[in-house]
Amino acid sequence: MAPYEALRRALEFGIGDHVFLRVSPVKGILRFGKKGKLSPRYIGPFEILERIGPVAYRLALPPSFEVVHNVFHVSMLRKYVHDPSHVLDFEPLQLNETLGYREVPIEILAKETKVLRNRSIDLVKVRWMNHQVEEATREREDEIKARYPELIDQRTFEDESF
Incomplete structure (x- = not known):
């Protein structure tokens, strides 16, 4: 074991935990809704469905990500800590035909x-x-x-x- 590994513990997640998935932005490629350096570094949160081996996890991805394989290495994941301030209250807006609304x-x-x-x-x-x-x-x-x-x-x- 290398000396730097002695001070680090292995990153593990449980089934049912929620994690962010790291995406790597490639210049000029449109991924996950944004282009270039303004693209998100992490997306999610996604639920862990099962553990596959010591360092791989299967995630519950939405249907819009059907072209992405749903098994990821632990280095691609970041733990999501639930915070009530992350949840926004949904208030239905009165949208007009141009999908805008009037500020009053x-x-x-x-x-x-x-x-x-x-x-x-x-x-x-x-x-x-x-x-x-x-x-x-x-x-x-x-x-x-x-x-x-x-x-x-x-x-x-x-x-x-x-």
Whole structure:
């Protein structure tokens, strides 16, 4: 046994564990939906169906990967640790015929005056429909007032900073 192997333990997975599968991007080749260096390094998670030998595992791949063999070496796998923040809440969107949707503001969360060298700009923090509070954006108050006058009249602010 080599000295560097003494400090490492063998990577093992159990049946039913979930793992990411490493994909190697090849320049100019379209794989798994993206092209080139922006292609994903790992895809998944996939469930392990069985262990084949000491270092190979059979994965439950979706039907879209039917051209890919479903047995992989342990070096191609990375353990997936379930995190509830990885799961996104699904909210059905009202899509139009071009498969888009309209952004509509729900409420104004805060107001701030940005002071520049020779003028000041009134900004509001707007929460949009189909978005979480963390995704609220800063918009100019005069633009929001012109497009959505009913939104500005809902609440008055004491220059809250956001």
